[in-house]
Amino acid sequence: MLLGDEVELNFDEHYFYLPDGVVFRKPSALLFSRSQASSRSGCCKACGGIGKKIAADFDEIIKKNTPLHDGFLDVPLTKSGRYVGFKFLPTGLSSLIKKQGIDTSKTFNGLSADAREMLLGILTNKLLSNHTDENTRQYLKETNCSACEGSGYSYQTRAVLVNGKSIDYFLNLTANELRSELSGMGLEKDELARLNDFLSVIDKLAIGHIGLNRPTSSISSGEAQRLKLLDVLMSNHSGKIIVLDEPSANLQYHDNLAILDAILKLKARDNCVIVVEHNPLYHNISDRILHVGPGAGAEGGYVKESFPTFLPTQQLAFHVKRPTAKVNASFTTLTLKPKRNVRLESIKIPGECFTAVVGSSGAGKSTLVLEMMYSSLIESKVPVVKLDSKPPGKSTASIVATYLEVFDDIRKEFSREATPYLTESDFSFNARGACPVCNGSGNEGGKPCGVCFGSRYKPDVLLTKVEGLSIVDVLQLNILDINTSKAFGFLSNVRRILDALSLAHITLGRATSSLSGGELQRLKLAKFILRHKRTLGKERAVVMLDEPSRGLDSTGVSQLYEVLLEYLAGLTVIAIEHNPEFIYRSTYIIDLGRAIGEKNQDNIVAGYLGDKDFPSLNYSLLSDEIKASKDSLQPIAFNAAKPGVPDAASEGRYFQFLPHLYIKQNNFDVERQFSNRFSIQKNDGNFRLFKSRDELQKAVGEACPLLFNPLVSHLEKFPKVPVSVFKAVTAEYKGRELYLSEDPWRMLVKAVSFDEAFLKGAGVVALPNGDFPGPATINYYGIRLFNLAERIVDGIQPDKYAFNLYRNACIYCKGYGHFKSYPFEKWIDKRFSPFDARMTPFGLNRVMPKATISHFAKEGLFDFSVPPSELTDDEYNILLYGFKAYKFQKPGKPGVVQDDFWEWRGLNSYVYHNAAKLSPREDLNTHLGWRECPFCARGFKKTVTQYVCDGKTIVSFLDS
Numbered sequence: 001m002l003l004g005d006e007v008e009l010n011f012d013e014h015y016f017y018l019p020d021g022v023v024f025r026k027p028s029a030l031l032f033s034r035s036q037a038s039s040r041s042g043c044c045k046a047c048g049g050i051g052k053k054i055a056a057d058f059d060e061i062i063k064k065n066t067p068l069h070d071g072f073l074d075v076p077l078t079k080s081g082r083y084v085g086f087k088f089l090p091t092g093l094s095s096l097i098k099k100q101g102i103d104t105s106k107t108f109n110g111l112s113a114d115a116r117e118m119l120l121g122i123l124t125n126k127l128l129s130n131h132t133d134e135n136t137r138q139y140l141k142e143t144n145c146s147a148c149e150g151s152g153y154s155y156q157t158r159a160v161l162v163n164g165k166s167i168d169y170f171l172n173l174t175a176n177e178l179r180s181e182l183s184g185m186g187l188e189k190d191e192l193a194r195l196n197d198f199l200s201v202i203d204k205l206a207i208g209h210i211g212l213n214r215p216t217s218s219i220s221s222g223e224a225q226r227l228k229l230l231d232v233l234m235s236n237h238s239g240k241i242i243v244l245d246e247p248s249a250n251l252q253y254h255d256n257l258a259i260l261d262a263i264l265k266l267k268a269r270d271n272c273v274i275v276v277e278h279n280p281l282y283h284n285i286s287d288r289i290l291h292v293g294p295g296a297g298a299e300g301g302y303v304k305e306s307f308p309t310f311l312p313t314q315q316l317a318f319h320v321k322r323p324t325a326k327v328n329a330s331f332t333t334l335t336l337k338p339k340r341n342v343r344l345e346s347i348k349i350p351g352e353c354f355t356a357v358v359g360s361s362g363a364g365k366s367t368l369v370l371e372m373m374y375s376s377l378i379e380s381k382v383p384v385v386k387l388d389s390k391p392p393g394k395s396t397a398s399i400v401a402t403y404l405e406v407f408d409d410i411r412k413e414f415s416r417e418a419t420p421y422l423t424e425s426d427f428s429f430n431a432r433g434a435c436p437v438c439n440g441s442g443n444e445g446g447k448p449c450g451v452c453f454g455s456r457y458k459p460d461v462l463l464t465k466v467e468g469l470s471i472v473d474v475l476q477l478n479i480l481d482i483n484t485s486k487a488f489g490f491l492s493n494v495r496r497i498l499d500a501l502s503l504a505h506i507t508l509g510r511a512t513s514s515l516s517g518g519e520l521q522r523l524k525l526a527k528f529i530l531r532h533k534r535t536l537g538k539e540r541a542v543v544m545l546d547e548p549s550r551g552l553d554s555t556g557v558s559q560l561y562e563v564l565l566e567y568l569a570g571l572t573v574i575a576i577e578h579n580p581e582f583i584y585r586s587t588y589i590i591d592l593g594r595a596i597g598e599k600n601q602d603n604i605v606a607g608y609l610g611d612k613d614f615p616s617l618n619y620s621l622l623s624d625e626i627k628a629s630k631d632s633l634q635p636i637a638f639n640a641a642k643p644g645v646p647d648a649a650s651e652g653r654y655f656q657f658l659p660h661l662y663i664k665q666n667n668f669d670v671e672r673q674f675s676n677r678f679s680i681q682k683n684d685g686n687f688r689l690f691k692s693r694d695e696l697q698k699a700v701g702e703a704c705p706l707l708f709n710p711l712v713s714h715l716e717k718f719p720k721v722p723v724s725v726f727k728a729v730t731a732e733y734k735g736r737e738l739y740l741s742e743d744p745w746r747m748l749v750k751a752v753s754f755d756e757a758f759l760k761g762a763g764v765v766a767l768p769n770g771d772f773p774g775p776a777t778i779n780y781y782g783i784r785l786f787n788l789a790e791r792i793v794d795g796i797q798p799d800k801y802a803f804n805l806y807r808n809a810c811i812y813c814k815g816y817g818h819f820k821s822y823p824f825e826k827w828i829d830k831r832f833s834p835f836d837a838r839m840t841p842f843g844l845n846r847v848m849p850k851a852t853i854s855h856f857a858k859e860g861l862f863d864f865s866v867p868p869s870e871l872t873d874d875e876y877n878i879l880l881y882g883f884k885a886y887k888f889q890k891p892g893k894p895g896v897v898q899d900d901f902w903e904w905r906g907l908n909s910y911v912y913h914n915a916a917k918l919s920p921r922e923d924l925n926t927h928l929g930w931r932e933c934p935f936c937a938r939g940f941k942k943t944v945t946q947y948v949c950d951g952k953t954i955v956s957f958l959d960s
């Protein structure tokens with residue numbers, strides 16, 4: 001027997017090739033799958049389905065005729081005398097080789113084949129173990145797996161042929177190429193029709209050029225968006241809400257037709273399609289337009305509703321011909337190295353004017369401009385600047401001010417004012433100036449930090465003012481509101497250029513990681529202009545832009561163009577663009593056309609705008625096509641039956657715009673009513689709540705003395721204050737006039753100014769009513785609730801955030817109102833403490849974090865030795881679900897990962913993460929079930945029930 005006695009073969013599933021006994025498998029869907037779900041059935045065994053292997057490349061670096069002990073590697077040495085990338089000392093390497101029994105007096109060529117193999121093995125292993133090193137990687141190269149020729153499929157899978165070709169051949173095609181293969185594949189008629197349909201939708205969506213085996217991680221965001229749209233289109237959804245975020249990004253106008261068509265089809269199937277778009281064509285087909293604005297940033301936040309009428313293309317704003325000044329540019333010819341589908345050997349670009357590179361998504365614009373032209377310019381030593389949309393840094397610490405290189409000057413200005421108390425480093429939220437509660441991140445558990453109100457700074461820093469502004473004001477104000485005539489004079493250019501580039505709404509403190517692609521592109525442009533302002537004209541540089549107009553409306557585009565004209569005149573500007581408002585202002589056009597096929601001298605159209613017919617700019621008939629497809633649809637039933645079909649009265653009305661957790665329009669209203677009209681349910685004669693700091697300050701007037709409780713922000717979290725925090729705070733105010741009882745709720749410090757009282761009291765200012773110290777009562781004034789009698793502090797400004805489920809979500813269930821939990825009521829014997837094995841049937845005490853428990857006990861926050869029968873309900877819930885309000889950074893740990901903290905995560909979490917260990921026989925997770933969150937009111941933090949409107953809380957409103 002060829003296979004031996006032990007092997008059983010099922011002849012229904014396997015085939016034999018008798019001459020050499022190779023076993024094949026009968027084709028089934030499983031055989032063609034490389035996915036985990038089908039146990040990687042079709043994978044190549046040699047590479048595990050990846051198709052690639054990392055191999056070392058020694059050909060160039062081994063001196064084959066040098067004796068091994070004389071340093072046979074042609075590799076430079078590091079400072080410490082080791083081979084770069086290998087980390088071997090030359091002597092160490094030769095003694096290692098010797099140990100393996102290889103004669104080191106021989107040359108590489110003089111070795112036996114076995115010895116050579118062994119030697120290469122030693123070098124390869126060393127490289128692979130250092131593969132994360134940049135220098136090592138130059139010797140490693142990825143090669144196709146030889147067993148499967150890079151396909152990742154097993155020989156059994158690849159042995160199955162359709163029309164003489166195996167599955168990997170087909171996967172290497174693009175969707176468009178696959179279409180031409182279909183007829184020869186012998187498919188059933190229905191199947192053929194279905195596939196043809198499918199592939200034509202792919203083509204229409206302008207993703208037909210993408211290789212079928214291309215990893216989805218490598219495609220552009222526009223392509224990804226359209227790929228998802230394909231999914232939605234083919235799956236026949238109805239009754240769904242489908243949200244598209246700028247589907248036109250990266251799309252030439254013509255390619256939008258398919259998307260528009262797809263949207264209309266989705267609508268016809270009774271879906272609700274919501275599209276975020278600037279493109280006027282999309283406005284054209286919509287039933288209702290919500291303009292979010294009116295301005296950007298702080299000037300936004302409102303929605304205006306309108307109902308569009310259909311405009312033919314000729315009437316769209318961009319179509320208006322603009323006079324283009326005749327120029328006689330001098331052309332430079334760039335020598336190019338062809339790449340991917342762009343097979344061009346050279347290209348001419350006009351000097352000192354604006355060139356727009358246009359064409360469909362996937363036609364090769366980025367390849368041509370950002371890769372081929374860019375490297376050609378670099379090689380010929382022409383100064384060239386590439387401003388793409390790659391983010392400068394992912395860290396949240398990178399803000400606009402640091403990016404524009406003005407933050408140092410700002411901090412210097414403040415430290416000058418505060419000298420000698422505070423230094424420059426105190427004005428940095430990454431360094432000494434960081435808010436101690438949120439460590440300078442500005443938020444905690446998704447809501448603005450209750451101590452610094454999101455400013456990221458410790459209170460002391462904010463007491464220093466320049467021109468009446470604190471450093472937070474400077475970072476948070478619209479730059480147009482900063483007076484740049486005096487101390488902030490160094491900001492005047494920044495201010496002018498940000499404004500001109502429609503970036504004034506971006507505050508200097510905004511994290512660069514939160515900017516959109518278009519904003520980032522323009523911010524890079526701003527930096528470029530600021531840095532090179534004086535020398536720009538002389539440099540004769542080439543500036544490359546990647547869709548600078550993305551995200552701008554028509555006013556924004558024309559402003560952008562004015563800036564480019566003003567600052568970049570005299571330079572050669574090459575912009576990849578899709579926006580006709582921009583394109584029609586350019587002087588010269590390079591059009592790569594549709595995505596399909598190779599691009600070469602014959603099919604790329606280049607010339608002055610107006611001189612030639614550019615296929616990508618041919619808009620005639622475009623809107624007629626859209627109108628035709630819009631008209632061909634039946635009027636939808638949903639629209640007709642809608643009770644509130646748009647009436648004239650609602651047209652143009654502004655609504656307060658709210659974050660999105662409320663689906664019902666009605667609820668927006670409830671939230672707004674509450675924030676306007678709420679009153680406090682607790683009647684506390686000694687506390688007054690104010691809507692803003694200014695109102696509060698006015699009410700306090702010249703009152704003296706002013707006091708504050710430096711522990712307010714900690715009291716919000718739990719009635720107890722951790723011992724270490726209490727000690728630190730009392731130490732900080734040592735020597736100040738301090739009215740301290742052992743009760744942290746009543747601790748008070750005399751403030752030197754209103755600012756200090758407000759900032760250090762975290763928004764709550766205390767005033768003695770009568771003589772102080774003495775038997776006087778204390779009155780509290782605050783912008784957030786503080787109730788001494790009931791010991792309640794709300795961590796949030798009620799009129800701003802409290803009634804918004806997104807901003808005031810419970811930190812345990814994150815606003816859902818429910819979470820998954822085990823049936824602890826059945827499992828826990830409340831007579832035994834958590835340290836006692838008898839508390840649960842499976843001895844949960846074995847996996848409890850001992851260090852955390854002792855730390856929480858030391859802080860006086862929780863006594864874990866008490867049996868649950870003696871705990872209050874709140875304490876019991878904390879035992880089960882954690883102590884989210886406090887975690888303590890372990891000494892010497894950077895505080896980056898979870899393990900850097902002592903954090904009581906709750907029995908629920910410890911069971912979940914140790915389920916297998918706690919109960920090896922039974923799967924505890926089958927007991928997990930949804931349970932109402934005991935910490936909140938319908939997802940809101942419980943403090944929300946402190947406010948009422950017409951005698952009802954927001955929770956009861958939302959319930960009704």
Ligand SMILES: [Zn+2]
Binds near residue numbers: 049
């Ligand atoms: Zn392989």
Ligand SMILES: [Zn+2]
Binds near residue numbers: 442455
């Ligand atoms: Zn903070």
Ligand SMILES: [Zn+2]
Binds near residue numbers: 815933937
């Ligand atoms: Zn909750």
